Amino acid sequence: MNTDQPFFRFNPNAYAEGRSFKCSQEVCEVCSRPCVWKYTGSIYAVATPIVCARCIAEDRLGAFLDDGLFALHDIEIVGAEPALAKEVLQRTPGIACFNPYEWPVLDRAPLAFVGYGEDEELIALPGARAAVEERFGEFGWDYAPSQYTLIFKEVNGDRYRVVIDLD
C-alpha cells in the first residue's frame, strides 16, 4: 500500500485528474513533509493550510486547526452513524460543488461519491444510469450526461443515489 496515497472509501476516486488532489512537493503545513498528493479541495474552517492526503486520512487536520467542527465539504449529512458522518466531513476529501447539498445516506451509512454523470464508464455500470434517470425524472427531465450530476454508490452494496448540483 502506498502510504502517500491513502484510500478514501467515501471518495474512492479522489486522486483522479481534476478531483481532490494534485502531485506536489510543496511542504504540508500539518506534517511538515512534502505533500506528494496535495489537497486542492475546500476546507471550511478559519484557516486553510496546505495539507497532504496522509494528514486528511489520518485525522491530523482537526488538531492542527484546533477546530473540532471543521469540514472538507459543503454538505448536510442526515441520519448517518455519527462516526461515519464525521469520517465523511473531516477525513474524506471534498468534492467541488456549486451549492450545499445533502450527502446520500442509506441504512445509517453514507454512500461513496463515485463520479459525475458525464463519465460514460460509470454510467454504463448496472444501476448507475437507472439512478440518474430516476432522479432526472423527479425533475421532469430527460436523461442527459451532465457534469452537474453527482453519483453516489453504497460502499458495501450496489444501490446508487444521485445529487443534482446546478450552478
Ligand SMILES: [Zn+2]
Ligand atoms: Zn501532511
